[in-house]
Amino acid sequence: MSKALDGVRILDFTHVQSGPTCTQLLAWFGADVIKVERAGAGDITREQLRDIPDVDSLYFTMLNHNKRSVTIDTKNPEGKQVLEALIQKCDVLVENFAPGALDRMGFTWERIQELNPRMIVASVKGFGPGPYEDCKVYENVAQCAGGAASTTGFDDGPPVVSGAQIGDSGTGLHLALGIVTALYQRTQTGRGQKVLAAMQDGVLNLCRVKLRDQQRLERTGTMKEYPQYPNGTFGEAVPRAGNASGGGQPGWILKCKGWETDPNAYIYFITQAPVWAKICNVIGKEEWATDPNYATPAARLPHLKDIFAEIERWTMTKTKFEAMQILNKYDIPCGPILSMKEIAEEPSLRKTGTIVEVDHPTRGKYLTVGNPIKLSDSPTEVKRSPLLGEHTDEVMTELGYSPEQISALRTAGAI
Numbered sequence: 109m110s111k112a113l114d115g116v117r118i119l120d121f122t123h124v125q126s127g128p129t130c131t132q133l134l135a136w137f138g139a140d141v142i143k144v145e146r147a148g149a150g151d152i153t154r155e156q157l158r159d160i161p162d163v164d165s166l167y168f169t170m171l172n173h174n175k176r177s178v179t180i181d182t183k184n185p186e187g188k189q190v191l192e193a194l195i196q197k198c199d200v201l202v203e204n205f206a207p208g209a210l211d212r213m214g215f216t217w218e219r220i221q222e223l224n225p226r227m228i229v230a231s232v233k234g235f236g237p238g239p240y241e242d243c244k245v246y247e248n249v250a251q252c253a254g255g256a257a258s259t260t261g262f263d264d265g266p267p268v269v270s271g272a273q274i275g276d277s278g279t280g281l282h283l284a285l286g287i288v289t290a291l292y293q294r295t296q297t298g299r300g301q302k303v304l305a306a307m308q309d310g311v312l313n314l315c316r317v318k319l320r321d322q323q324r325l326e327r328t329g330t331m332k333e334y335p336q337y338p339n340g341t342f343g344e345a346v347p348r349a350g351n352a353s354g355g356g357q358p359g360w361i362l363k364c365k366g367w368e369t370d371p372n373a374y375i376y377f378i379t380q381a382p383v384w385a386k387i388c389n390v391i392g393k394e395e396w397a398t399d400p401n402y403a404t405p406a407a408r409l410p411h412l413k414d415i416f417a418e419i420e421r422w423t424m425t426k427t428k429f430e431a432m433q434i435l436n437k438y439d440i441p442c443g444p445i446l447s448m449k450e451i452a453e454e455p456s457l458r459k460t461g462t463i464v465e466v467d468h469p470t471r472g473k474y475l476t477v478g479n480p481i482k483l484s485d486s487p488t489e490v491k492r493s494p495l496l497g498e499h500t501d502e503v504m505t506e507l508g509y510s511p512e513q514i515s516a517l518r519t520a521g522a523i
């Protein structure tokens with residue numbers, strides 16, 4: 109079966125996490141992704157957090173499936189010529205170097221346009237234009253600068269970063285959307301364009317509801333669904349909301365049977381208004397369904413702590429899965445806190461290709477997260493990540509270099 113991005117060639121200059129997430133998605137949708145790496149070293153993540161000596165790390169392998177790897181010294185004059193040939197052949201150049209690195213290599217936007225006016229140049233940077241535009245940025249810096257950390261955690265504790273890589277993988281997703289949009293526009297205009305996804309912007313986009321709350325707070329001085337209401341105090345900025353749901357339906361994380369020894373024996377419980385009477389029945393507080401202090405969402409807001417404490421008395425008598433089963437019967441929204449171990453072993457995620465087992469020539473079998481976006485006409489087949497420079501000869505041959513020329517470039521240290 110054909111793939112959605114068949115025929116699209118990506119010159120992949122990405123490294124670490126944000127850029128590779130983006131190009132991996134494009135590869136899964138069928139693009140030919142040619143990853144350019146530095147000979148001898150490659151993407152720094154190949155050797156970071158290694159669990160097996162001298163073998164590409166899981167960090168690298170899990171972010172670089174379905175790509176080809178070529179090694180080119182982009183600072184060598186002959187290496188630059190190879191890169192020029194690649195720029196002429198590809199549709200998109202994706203990079204997440206530190207600000208200015210591509211220009212310092214000699215590949216300014218103007219130069220790239222000269223070589224290929226149809227080329228889309230897509231970049232992840234830490235910040236957009238402004239006071240921090242020259243800064244190098246990693247995941248947690250973006251979470252802090254994008255508003256996630258100041259709004260995550262508990263009121264009496266410090267800001268907290270999330271396990272979800274919203275700065276890196278989140279921005280990679282934003283960039284991928286920008287690239288396919290620019291490819292679509294190119295079908296009308298025939299021209300390439302620059303695509304920029306700044307990590308601060310990507311995180312802020314995911315924290316949109318918190319900017320909403322900032323303005324609600326400024327207007328009214330309070331937010332009744334936040335745990336600070338009614339007994340705590342609100343300051344000038346959106347506070348950390350613990351495990352409150354953030355939406356119009358109050359929720360919290362509650363202990364389940366076994367919580368004393370299992371750190372993940374918890375359930376997320378939402379007191380959705382339409383099922384309030386059912387919640388009262390399940391937890392044995394039938395009188396709350398009609399009690400004017402509890403019967404309506406507005407009446408419940410000042411009592412949320414007591415309500416969740418009462419519900420927790422019930423959830424603590426069940427495992428998180430037993431509680432799920434009972435609550436789902438009544439359409440009460442809830443979710444078990446799943447550990448990574450439970451997720452890795454979940455058969456339904458294996459069946460859908462969301463968790464995939466991949467074989468690798470030096471590492472052996474490992475688990476990865478497959479393509480989370482499923483297209484009915486463009487199925488994803490997850491293929492292992494390339495070894496460093498595995499496809500240099502293959503790609504050079506496609507560019508028209510003879511075996512003698514390839515060998516001379518290798519001797520010159522250009523590839």
Ligand SMILES: CC(C)(COP(=O)(O)OP(=O)(O)OC[C@H]1O[C@@H](n2cnc3c(N)ncnc32)[C@H](O)[C@@H]1OP(=O)(O)O)[C@@H](O)C(=O)NCCC(=O)NCCS
Pocket residue numbers: 123124125126127144145146147180181182183204205206207208209210212213232233234243244245246247276
């Ligand atoms: C992630 C980041 C902090 C890493 O910084 P770093 O390890 O110092 O790497 P840089 O991007 O600065 O690149 C280092 C150098 O390698 C050079 N280089 C990269 N590939 C090369 C190649 N194939 N041949 C020769 N030189 C190469 C670059 O030209 C650059 O040289 P310069 O500093 O002389 O211009 C930085 O790249 C960054 O801020 N990126 C944008 C934001 C981002 O994506 N962050 C999230 C990462 S998950």
